[in-house]
Amino acid sequence: MLTIAVAGNPNCGKSALFNLLAEGRQKVGNWPGVTVDKKIGMIRHKNLDAKLVDLPGIYALDAWSEDERISRDYLLSGEPEFLLNIIDSTNIERNLYLTTILQEMGVKMLVVLNMIDLAEKNLIGINLEQFEKELGSPVVAVSALRAESKSIIINKIAELLKTENKPQPVPVPSEIENANEEVKDELLAEWRYKRIENIMAKSVKKGIPTYAESDKIDKIVMNKFLGIPLFLLVMYLLFWLTIHISGVFIDFFDIAFGAIFVDGVRHVLTSINTPEVIVSILADGVGAGIQTLSTFLPITFSLFFFIGLLESSGYMARAAFVMDKVMRTMGLPGKAFIPMLIGFGCSVPAIMATRNLENKRDRILSVFMVPFMSCGARLPVYILFTAAFFPNNAQNVIFALYMIGIVLAVATGLLLKGTVYKGSLAPFIMELPQYHTPQIKGAAINAMFRLKAFIKKSGRILIPIIAILGMLNSAGVLPAVGKSIVPVFTPIGISEENWQASVGLFSGLFAKESIIGTMNSLYSQDAEKEQKEEFSLVEKLGEAFVSIAENAKALGTKIKNPLGFESSKEDAYLFDNMRKAFNNSSAAAFAFLLFVLLYVPCLSAVAVAAREVGLVLVILQSLYSTVLGWCLAVIFYQFVEGHSAIRIVEAALILPAMVFGIVFYARKSGRFG
Amino acid sequence: MNRIISLNPGDKAVVERYAQGIDRAYKLKLLALGLTPGTEFTLIKTSPFGDPIEIELRGYRLSLRRHEAEGVLCSQ
Ligand SMILES: Nc1nc2c(ncn2[C@@H]2O[C@H](COP(=O)(O)OP(=O)(O)OP(=O)(O)O)[C@@H](O)[C@H]2O)c(=O)[nH]1
Ligand SMILES: [Mg+2]
Numbered sequence: 197m198l199t200i201a202v203a204g205n206p207n208c209g210k211s212a213l214f215n216l217l218a219e220g221r222q223k224v225g226n227w228p229g230v231t232v233d234k235k236i237g238m239i240r241h242k243n244l245d246a247k248l249v250d251l252p253g254i255y256a257l258d259a260w261s262e263d264e265r266i267s268r269d270y271l272l273s274g275e276p277e278f279l280l281n282i283i284d285s286t287n288i289e290r291n292l293y294l295t296t297i298l299q300e301m302g303v304k305m306l307v308v309l310n311m312i313d314l315a316e317k318n319l320i321g322i323n324l325e326q327f328e329k330e331l332g333s334p335v336v337a338v339s340a341l342r343a344e345s346k347s348i349i350i351n352k353i354a355e356l357l358k359t360e361n362k363p364q365p366v367p368v369p370s371e372i373e374n375a376n377e378e379v380k381d382e383l384l385a386e387w388r389y390k391r392i393e394n395i396m397a398k399s400v401k402k403g404i405p406t407y408a409e410s411d412k413i414d415k416i417v418m419n420k421f422l423g424i425p426l427f428l429l430v431m432y433l434l435f436w437l438t439i440h441i442s443g444v445f446i447d448f449f450d451i452a453f454g455a456i457f458v459d460g461v462r463h464v465l466t467s468i469n470t471p472e473v474i475v476s477i478l479a480d481g482v483g484a485g486i487q488t489l490s491t492f493l494p495i496t497f498s499l500f501f502f503i504g505l506l507e508s509s510g511y512m513a514r515a516a517f518v519m520d521k522v523m524r525t526m527g528l529p530g531k532a533f534i535p536m537l538i539g540f541g542c543s544v545p546a547i548m549a550t551r552n553l554e555n556k557r558d559r560i561l562s563v564f565m566v567p568f569m570s571c572g573a574r575l576p577v578y579i580l581f582t583a584a585f586f587p588n589n590a591q592n593v594i595f596a597l598y599m600i601g602i603v604l605a606v607a608t609g610l611l612l613k614g615t616v617y618k619g620s621l622a623p624f625i626m627e628l629p630q631y632h633t634p635q636i637k638g639a640a641i642n643a644m645f646r647l648k649a650f651i652k653k654s655g656r657i658l659i660p661i662i663a664i665l666g667m668l669n670s671a672g673v674l675p676a677v678g679k680s681i682v683p684v685f686t687p688i689g690i691s692e693e694n695w696q697a698s699v700g701l702f703s704g705l706f707a708k709e710s711i712i713g714t715m716n717s718l719y720s721q722d723a724e725k726e727q728k729e730e731f732s733l734v735e736k737l738g739e740a741f742v743s744i745a746e747n748a749k750a751l752g753t754k755i756k757n758p759l760g761f762e763s764s765k766e767d768a769y770l771f772d773n774m775r776k777a778f779n780n781s782s783a784a785a786f787a788f789l790l791f792v793l794l795y796v797p798c799l800s801a802v803a804v805a806a807r808e809v810g811l812v813l814v815i816l817q818s819l820y821s822t823v824l825g826w827c828l829a830v831i832f833y834q835f836v837e838g839h840s841a842i843r844i845v846e847a848a849l850i851l852p853a854m855v856f857g858i859v860f861y862a863r864k865s866g867r868f869g
Numbered sequence: 870m871n872r873i874i875s876l877n878p879g880d881k882a883v884v885e886r887y888a889q890g891i892d893r894a895y896k897l898k899l900l901a902l903g904l905t906p907g908t909e910f911t912l913i914k915t916s917p918f919g920d921p922i923e924i925e926l927r928g929y930r931l932s933l934r935r936h937e938a939e940g941v942l943c944s945q
Contacts, residue, residue, distance in 0.1 A: 256901035260894065289927045290903045382887065385900035386907065407930060411913075420917040517932050521918035530921070623895050623937045624921055625902070628930040 198246040200239070200353070201276035203267070203298060205291050206230075206253025207629050208284035209310040212340035212638075214250040217349060221645045222250055223545070224638055225507035227516070227534065228627050229253070229552035232263040234270055241347075243354040249276065252551075255290075257297055262551040262559070271301070278353065279305040285315035285322065285337065286406050286630070292331075292392045293385075299333060299363040306353055309337040314406075314630075321401030330395040333363050366391065410630045414514070423518055430511075431540075434502045435598075439579075442494035447743035453490035455736030457483035463731045473670055481666025482659060485713040489654050492576045492709060493647060499572045500646040503541045504639030510631040512537065520624055526609030527617050529553065529624050532562050536605070539569030542646070543801040547808055554622040560809050560868055561612055564817050567797040568605035570598050573708040577792050580712055584771040585778070585785040593786070597793055604794070604824065611855065616862045650709075653800075658710045661703050665714055674699060674718075687843045688791060688829040689784025694777040697788060707798045719773040787833035794825025813867060820858055827851040871945050873922070873938040876912040882943040884908045891940035903927040904941065 202210045206228030214220050218237025223230055235250040251270060252263035259265040270276070281298055283291040288309070295307060309315070309322065328335045336352050338345035372383045416422055462479035506512070512534050520530025532553055539546035543566055550562040570578075578597055582590035668674040678695025681702065690697045696718040704711035778784045796802065796818040805814045830847040834840050862868045876882060884906050887896050903926055904910070910926035921932045 255898065258894070258897050258901075260898060287927075287929045290929055293901055293903065378889075381893070381897060381900060382906055386905045389903060389905050389908075402928070406928065407925070414914075418914070418917055423917045517921060517923070518916050518918070520916065520921050520932075520934070623892070624932070624934045625895075625898055626932050627902075628923060628932055 198244075198278060198357070199249065199276050200246050200278045200280055201249045201271060202251055202280045202282060203271055203294070204253060204282035205255055205284065205287075205294055206627065208253065208282045208287075208291060209340045210253065210282045211235075211250055213280075213282060213308065213310060213338075213345070213349070214248060216340055216343075216346050218248040218250075220248075220250065221641070223642060224635075225504075225512065226510040226629050226632050227507070227513040228629070229261075229263060229531070229534075229549075230507075232266075232548055232551035234266055239350065241350045244350050244357075246278075246353075248280075254294065256294060261554045271298075276303065278357070279303050280349070280353075281305055281307045281333075282310050283307060285309045285311045285320065286318060288320075288322075288400055289389075289392055289396055292395065293388060295331070295333070296366075296388050296391060300365045302362055302365060304356060304361065305333055305363055306349070306356060307331065307333050307335045308349060309335060310340055312337045313339040313341060315403070318403040318406050320403035320406075323399045323401075327395065327399035330398050332366070334361065407630060410510070413631050417511070417514055418518060427515065427518075430506070434506065437502055438495060438498040442498040444744060444747040445494040446491050447747055448740045449490040449493055450487065451743060452737055452740035453487040454483075455733055455740070457486045459731050459736065460733055477663070477666050477670055481669070481717050482663045484717040485659055485662030485666070486654075488713045488716045489658060489709065492712075493650070495576060495579075496572060496650050497643045497647050499575070500541055501639050501643035503538070504642040505634040505636070506537075508632060508635040508638055510629050513626065513628050516626060517628060524621060525613075526561070526565075526606060527613035527621065528558055528561060528609060529622055531624070531626060532558060535562050535566055536569055539566045539571060541572050543567050543569070543571050543797050544804050547801060547804045550808065557617055557868060558622060560813060561609060561617070563805050563809050563813070564612065564820070565605040565608055567801060567817070567821060568601040568608065568794070570601050570793060571708070571797075573798065574792060576709060577704075577711050578789060580716075581774075581785050581789055583767075584774045585782045593789075597789055600790070601793055608820075611859070612862070612868075615859045616868050653707060654709070657706050658713055661706055661710050662713045662717055665699060665703060666717055669718060684826075685791075687834065687838070687840075687847070688787040688826070689778070689781055689833040689838065690788065691777075691779055694779075696777060701791070701795070704792065705796055705799065707800070708792070711792065715774075716770060719770055719777065781837060783833055783837040787829040790832060791825045791829040794828065795822045797821070810867070812865075816858060816861070820854065823850065823854045827854075871943050873912075873924075873933070873941055873943065874935045876922075876945075878912055878914050880945065881909060881911045882945050884910070885942045885944050888940035888942055895937070896940070899941065902931060904931075910943075 202214055204210050207226065207230070211222040211231050212224045214222055214235070214237060215224065218239050220235065220237040222235050229252070231250060231252045233252070237248045237250065239246045239248050249270065251267040254264045254267045257268050257271065259268040271279075279298055279301075281295050283295065298305060315322065322337065324335060324337060334352065334356060336348055338348055368384065369387065372380065372387055375383050417426060419426075458479050461483050462475055465475045465478060515537065516530040516533050518530070519533040523530050523532055532550070534552070535546045535549040538549050546566045546569070547563055550559045550566070553559050553562060575594075578594045579590070582593045586593045665674060668677070675695050678699045679692060681698040682690060682692050682695055685698050685701070686692070696715055699718060700711045700715040703714040778788070797805075802814055802818060805817065827847040827850055831844055834843045834847075871882060873882070884904055886906050908926055910924045913923040913925050913930065915922045916932075921934045922938075923930055923932045925931075
C-alpha cells in the first residue's frame, strides 16, 4: 500500500488535515510542537487507499529536539513514497524553506496551502497557477476547517499518482557547494531564501498585517501588571467552569448508573435466585464502582474540553514566552511550561509533550515535575473528600492542594538545578503563532476522545480492580491485607479500623480514579443496607433526567456545594461512613489527600515516563514523590492533631535523607543527562 | 555593527552576519527560520519580565533570548 507522509513546519495544520483525511483523532493545538510522535492513519476513499503518517513539525532537516529527530529520521528513511507538504498560507515565505529542501529529496510531492480561510481573511492574494509554476511542484489551496478539502486533496493525489511527476530539484550553485565551511551554511540558506523571495514576488500579494488582532490581545495578556493575574484568573475560571458545568450532570449519572448497575443488577439477580454473596459482589461491589466512575464522566469531559479551548487559542505559546524567565530559575526553558499546563489534565500526554524540549536533562527535569500537577484523576478524590470533610470550604481546600503541588514542583526544579544540573541552558527559539478563535468543535472532539480513553481504562483496569477487591473483601481477606499495610499509614492519621483507606491507596497505584471507586464500594459494602424501596428502572431514569434540569436551575445558588453531593441518601450515608472511618478528623483527611496528591503517579504515567527517560529514573521519581508525600502528610497530621514529636522528627529526618540519597545518586550515576 | 541586545521595541535592523564562534546548531535553526544575512526584522516587544524578546521577520513572529541572540550581528 502507498505510504504518504505529512511533512511541514510546526503549527501549520498537519494534524488537523491528517484528522480530516484519515479520520484520525490526533491532537490539534495552536502552538508549535503539539504532535511529538509519528502517527499512522488510513485514507479510505474510492479514488485512493493509502497509509497516511502524521509527523511532528520541522523547519529543516537538521534536527534539534526529540520530536524533530523523529520527523527527520522518518522522512529520510525512504519509507514515504509520497510527501504531503503542508504550508501555512498566512506564513508562506518561511514555510517554503522546508518545501525547497523536500524538493531536493526527489520524492513525489503535493504542496498543500492550508489555512486558506485565514489567508482570505487577511486579504493575502495568491495566484495559484503562477505559484505552482514558480515553485515547480503541484499545489492545492484548502482549509482544514472545510469538509470539501478532503476530496480536493485526495483527488489531486490520485491524479498525481497516475503521472510521473517528480519534483525537479534546482541544483545548488557550485560556488556554494564549494564554499568555505565558515560561510557555507549562511550562503546555502540565503540562496534558498532568495529563490523563495522570487517566488513570493511573482505570485503572492501581501495582505493586511496578520498580527494586528493578536497584538491587541497581547497588549492585555502580556501586560506587565495584568499578565500574571490574568493567567491565574484564566486557570481559576477553567476549574470553576469544569466543576460547575459538570455539576449539572453529576446526579444524572449517579442516579441513572445506580439504577441500572446497582439496583437493576440486584433486582435481576435476586429474581433468578442468585446467592446473596454473588449479588453483593456484582451489585454493591462492581455496580457501585461503575456508578462512582460514571459520575466522573462529566468532569473528565469538561476539564479536557476547557483545556482544549485554551490550547486552540494560541495562549500556550504566550504562556511559554512570558514564563521563560521564571522557568529559567529552575534551569528550564519557557517551553517546559506547556507540559506543566497539560499536566493539569493528565500526566500521560504531559510527559509526552516534554519531547518538544531540546535538552535531555530538561526532559528529565520536566518528567520529575509534571506529576506534581494535580491531574484530572486526582480532582475527583479531592472533591469526594472535601465534600465529606470540608463541606463549607471545599474550594479553598482543593485550591490549596493544587498550590502545594505547584510549589513542590518548583522546589524540585530548584533542588535539581542547584545540585545536579549546573550546566548551561538550551537556547530558546520559539515561533509565536497568531491567536485563533477557540475551536469549540475541535475541543469537543478532543474531550470525547479523552472520555472514551477514560471509559476504556475503566473497563480494562478500574472495574476489574474494584471487582477483585470486592471479591477479596467478601471472602474476608481484604481487611487482613488492608490492616497489614495500615501501620505504614498510621502516622498520617489512618487508624487500624480504616483499612479501606489503605486498600484505596493501593488500588490508586493502578489509576488514581480507582481510589474513589474502591473506597466507595468498600465503605458502602460492609454496613447493613437500608430497606430497599420498590425498584422501578423507568422511574429512576426519569428522576435522573429531572436532576439535570434541577441542577441547571440551581447552578447559581450551588456555589457552596459545587457537586451536589450529599443531595442523595446514598451520599449522606457514604459520607457518614467516611467520617467515621477517619474518626471525624479533618486533619487526617487532609493528610490523606496530601499523600494522594504526591504518591506514585499512576501506572500509565510511569510506563510513559519510562519510555521517555528510562525505567531507573522513573523509579527514582516515584520513590522521591512517594517518600515526599508520606513525610509531608506525617508532619502535617502530627503537627495538627497527632502531636507525636517522635513521628515528626522521624519524618523530618527521612525527608532530607531521601533527598540527599537521590541527589547523591544523580550526581554519581550521570543518568540525569 | 549592532547587537540585538541593544535594540528597543519598534526598532528595525538588518542581519549582517553571524559571529564566528556561534553554536552551529543554533545558527542553522535561525537560518532555517529565515534570519539570513540581509534580512530585515523588527523588534516587537520584550516579555513582561524583560526577556525573551519577540521579533517580526518575513511576516511572522519569533521569540529569542537577548543574550543568546548576541551572535547575530546586525545593523540599523
Ligand atoms: N482557521 C484555520 N485554523 C486551522 C486550520 N488548520 C489548522 N488550524 C488550527 O491551527 C492550529 C495548529 O494545527 P495543528 O493541526 O495542531 O498543527 P500541526 O501542524 O499538526 O502542529 P504540530 O503538531 O505542532 O507540528 C490548531 O489550532 C488548528 O485548529 C485551517 O485550515 N484554518
Ligand atoms: Mg500536529
